[in-house]
Amino acid sequence: MKLTLRVWRQRNADAEGAMSTYEVDGISQDMSFLEMLDTLNEELILTGEDPVAFDHDCREGICGACSLVINGDAHGPERTTTCQLHMRSFRDGDTIDIEPWRASAFPVVKDLVVDRSAFDRIIQAGGYITAPTGAAPEAHATPVPKPDADLAFEHAECIGCGACVAACPNGAAMLFTSAKVNHLNVLPQGAPERETRVLDMVGQMDAEGFGGCTLAGECATACPKGIPLFSITSMNKEWLRATRRAAKG
Amino acid sequence: MARTVWDSTVGKKTVMAVSGLVMLLYLVAHMIGNLKIFFGTEEFNHYAHWLRTVGEPFMHYEWTLWLIRVVLVVAVVAHAVSAYQLSRRDIRARPSKYVHRKKRADYATRTMRWGGVILGLFIVWHILDLTTGTVHPGGFESGKPYQNVVDTFSTWYGNAVYIAAVLALGLHIRHGFWSAAQTLGAGSRTRDRALKTTANVLALLLTIGFVAVPVGVMTGVVS
Numbered sequence: 001m002k003l004t005l006r007v008w009r010q011r012n013a014d015a016e017g018a019m020s021t022y023e024v025d026g027i028s029q030d031m032s033f034l035e036m037l038d039t040l041n042e043e044l045i046l047t048g049e050d051p052v053a054f055d056h057d058c059r060e061g062i063c064g065a066c067s068l069v070i071n072g073d074a075h076g077p078e079r080t081t082t083c084q085l086h087m088r089s090f091r092d093g094d095t096i097d098i099e100p101w102r103a104s105a106f107p108v109v110k111d112l113v114v115d116r117s118a119f120d121r122i123i124q125a126g127g128y129i130t131a132p133t134g135a136a137p138e139a140h141a142t143p144v145p146k147p148d149a150d151l152a153f154e155h156a157e158c159i160g161c162g163a164c165v166a167a168c169p170n171g172a173a174m175l176f177t178s179a180k181v182n183h184l185n186v187l188p189q190g191a192p193e194r195e196t197r198v199l200d201m202v203g204q205m206d207a208e209g210f211g212g213c214t215l216a217g218e219c220a221t222a223c224p225k226g227i228p229l230f231s232i233t234s235m236n237k238e239w240l241r242a243t244r245r246a247a248k249g
Numbered sequence: 250m251a252r253t254v255w256d257s258t259v260g261k262k263t264v265m266a267v268s269g270l271v272m273l274l275y276l277v278a279h280m281i282g283n284l285k286i287f288f289g290t291e292e293f294n295h296y297a298h299w300l301r302t303v304g305e306p307f308m309h310y311e312w313t314l315w316l317i318r319v320v321l322v323v324a325v326v327a328h329a330v331s332a333y334q335l336s337r338r339d340i341r342a343r344p345s346k347y348v349h350r351k352k353r354a355d356y357a358t359r360t361m362r363w364g365g366v367i368l369g370l371f372i373v374w375h376i377l378d379l380t381t382g383t384v385h386p387g388g389f390e391s392g393k394p395y396q397n398v399v400d401t402f403s404t405w406y407g408n409a410v411y412i413a414a415v416l417a418l419g420l421h422i423r424h425g426f427w428s429a430a431q432t433l434g435a436g437s438r439t440r441d442r443a444l445k446t447t448a449n450v451l452a453l454l455l456t457i458g459f460v461a462v463p464v465g466v467m468t469g470v471v472s
């Protein structure tokens with residue numbers, strides 16, 4: 001395959017960025033999107049140009065490091081991560097636009113790499129349980145009803161990639177935060193911090209400068225793990241419950 | 250608690266949902282009231298008079314009406330201020346647009362902000378036209394709402410402004426009612442179809458019910 005790539009290039013956080021156009025040839029349909037970018041970078045290095053910076057780690061769809069808005073879609077045209085997107089989703093001769101996640105809470109570090117540490121701080125605000133460390137507890141010690149376990153697992157699938165923020169017209173982090181809140185709030189292990197968790201995590205989310213939810217639903221469409229939009233509804237319910245309880249003291 | 254709610258994006262959205270639902274409830278009642286115009290001058294004017302005597306003898310003349318007005322003003326202001334503050338925050342959170350742009354959310358969702366602004370301007374004009382009579386075309390007479398309504402809808406701009414606002418309202422309710430359910434934590438996968446259907450039915454009923462009046466005047470059914 002021969003492709004025309006229009007890639008966002010930005011020297012550093014303070015520099016102005018712009019789209020640059022590159023031609024790549026000899027791309028196989030079986031390559032992943034990131035392997036296609038590796039091919040481009042090898043050529044750039046040979047010609048003495050600065051390679052395109054992009055995030056990646058596991059390359060198997062589980063770590064959440066890869067990002068990229070491809071032709072206006074977070075993680076591209078398929079419901080998967082960029083690393084699991086293959087070139088067979090494109091056609092020979094295509095022009096592909098590649099941009100970083102755009103949100104003021106995710107500033108660009110370089111080219112396609114953005115700083116997602118705001119997510120880490122949301123987790124630090126309450127995305128944990130208070131439990132003694134040590135050997136894994138006996139699995140039957142705390143019974144969890146099957147529907148709750150399924151619900152927790154559905155939310156636990158979130159890999160924190162930030163596609164929801166990238167896709168949201170308001171740069172909101174509601175889907176990420178709700179996945180993390182619900183994952184722990186439906187489980188007995190998460191019960192002791194049920195109220196403080198949702199209040200603190202939503203508080204941190206706001207403090208990081210993410211936007212608010214207008215229920216456009218773009219986040220759930222973009223999510224490579226299929227976290228449902230109703231996750232946000234459940235978090236709203238938890239937040240209202242916690243606020244009422246805090247008021248009662 | 251008021252502070253926690255107002256300072257949070259989730260809380261402010263709750264204010265929008267509750268104030269929006271209060272206005273929606275009022276609009277359903279308002280629409281039913283308006284339809285009395287099809288039963289003649291006497292019934293319509295009598296209904297308008299009754300609005301001022303509701304609750305008597307416990308309430309004095311017009312007390313109930315003023316109570317409703319106060320609740321509505323609070324709802325409109327709370328709704329508009331939250332909408333403004335949240336929208337500003339949303340725009341700041343996404344300062345640079347994608348070069349490769351895609352339109353995705355449906356029309357009702359995309360027009361919530363501008364539609365809301367249209368509704369806000371309409372509410373001001375509507376009150377100046379038919380409540381205070383300040384911008385009313387022809388001689389406004391309080392106590393004669395039937396004639397006042399006929400006068401308004403006998404002008405082309407009266408019809409145009411009103412119908413545009415009602416269409417904006419229909420769209421606003423279509424996304425707004427369903428949204429409010431999510432904001433208040435009442436939505437779920439199993440209830441989604443019922444909620445979306447209710448939103449569409451409400452939007453359609455209000456649109457048809459409100460538009461019926463100017464159409465009635467234009468076609469001479471009401472004169």
Ligand code: HEM
Pocket residue numbers: 213214215262263265266267268269270272273276325328329332333336358361362364365366368369370421422424425426428429430432433
């Ligand atoms: C003063 C004029 C108005 C303005 C500026 C306004 C603006 C807005 C905005 C910006 C939203 C949020 C949109 C979104 O989430 O995408 C909204 C939601 C809503 N509006 Fe309005 N609106 C106005 C009047 C009304 C009226 C007259 C009603 C009565 C039916 C109404 C009912 C609602 C409801 C139920 C919601 C959903 C709240 C939620 O998402 O939880 N609005 N409005």
Ligand code: FES
Pocket residue numbers: 055056057058059060061062063064065066081082083084
């Ligand atoms: S690189 Fe780990 S999910 Fe894509």
